[in-house]
Amino acid sequence: MPYTVLVTGLLLATGLTRLHPFAGLSGLLDSxxxxxxxxxxxxxxxxxxxxxxxxxxxxDALGTWPVVAVPTAGFLLLGVLMAATGMSTALAQAASALGHxxxxxxxxxGGLGGFVTGSNTGANSMFATAQGETARALGVSVLHLVAMQNTAAAALTMAAPSRVLMALALCPADARPDRRQVMLVVLTANAVMLASFSVLALVTL
Structure with a gap:
């Protein structure tokens, strides 16, 4: 039910704001x-x-919040520092040496960022700017490359150890699968997904 409310609300708000700007509030209403x-x-x-x-x-929410919010804020700060100090540009220049x-x-x-952080926001904070700068250096579509970063990071958050442990904790104790087996299955599925993303990136860019 919560996911139904969330997804339905987002879809309806996005559709309505595309039809009518609502005095510039579209960024809020469909957020x-x-x-x-x-x-x-x-x-x-x-x-x-x-x-x-x-x-x-x-x-429970207040107890969980610092565990989620503090690392996410740290990754956001790291992303800002990387952009402000020129580190993202330097990484992009080095990466562009690989060519296409x-x-x-x-x-x-992008997937590595999602796996390490367990957060799409955190992964994009660290790598999206560098990916965009690299796209400019290579002369390819910035939008497509950053979208690929975002999609891959989101996919690999499911393989983050914290996410896997949370999912296992929701399983009944007598039917809980082995953590290593779950990680193996999830990582294998994500590796196939990333390989398809690589092919898609080469074809579309």
Missing amino acids: PALWLPITCVVAAVVLRFDAGRREATIR GYVALSPWI
């Missing part, structure tokens, strides 16, 4: 930052949490 809290409120109302469950949920072979490598860089 996940708006629809995530709306989803939480709707879920709480529809599921009718009692007072005890509401308090327990809020405690870099285009096939770009999804793997």
Whole structure:
């Protein structure tokens, strides 16, 4: 139900803002930052949490928040520092020496960011600027290469150890699969996905 509310709300808001700009509020109305809290409120109302469950949920959320927010903020800060100090440009210049072979490598860089950070925001903060600068240096589409970075990073967040452990924690204890087997399956699936992204990048760019 929460995912239905979130996805439906985002799709409807995006469609409406494309039809009407709403006085420049389109960036707010179709933003996940708006629809995530709306989803939480709707879920709480529809599921009718009692007072005890509401308090327990809020405690759990507040306890989880620093674990997620602090690393994400750190990756954002790292991305800003890389851009501001010229590190992204330097990395792009070095990467452009690979020529168009870099285009096939770009999804793997994005995927590495997603795997390490477990966050699409964190991965893009670190590598999206460098990917865009490299695209300019190579004379290929910046939009396509950064989109490839974003897609690959999002896909590989599912293989991040923190995500795998969270998923396993939701399984019943008597039916919980072995963590190493799950990681092997997920990494294999993601490697196939990244290989297809590499082919797609070469074809489209």
